[in-house]
Amino acid sequence: MYLSVILSALWVICATIVAFLPMRLQFPPGILLVICMPVLVFWLGYDFGWFLSVLAFTAFVSMFRNPIHYYWCKWTGREVPE
Numbered sequence: 353m354y355l356s357v358i359l360s361a362l363w364v365i366c367a368t369i370v371a372f373l374p375m376r377l378q379f380p381p382g383i384l385l386v387i388c389m390p391v392l393v394f395w396l397g398y399d400f401g402w403f404l405s406v407l408a409f410t411a412f413v414s415m416f417r418n419p420i421h422y423y424w425c426k427w428t429g430r431e432v433p434e
Contacts, residue, residue, distance in 0.1 A: 356395040360408065363392055367415055386416065 363385065370381045389412050397405025413420060425432045 356432045358391065360392050360396060363388060364411075382416075382419065386419075399410050 354421045366381070367385050370378055370385065373381070393405050393412065397410050422432060
C-alpha cells in the first residue's frame, strides 16, 4: 500500500480526534494538521493523479470550513461572524 494513503488516513483519524477536544485545546494540533495538509494533498496527487488530489483538498476544506471562513473574513476585513 502507498505510504501517502496510510499517512492521509492517519491525518483523518488525527483530525477526528482533534475535533473531539474542547475548543480551547483544538488550536495547536489543528494548526499542525493544516500545515501537513498541502504536503499530503500534493503527495496523493503525485501518486494517483490530480483528480484524487482535488478530492482530498475538497475533503480538507469540508472539515476545516469554519476556521477557513473565520480567517478569510478576518484577512479581507469583513465582519467576523460570531
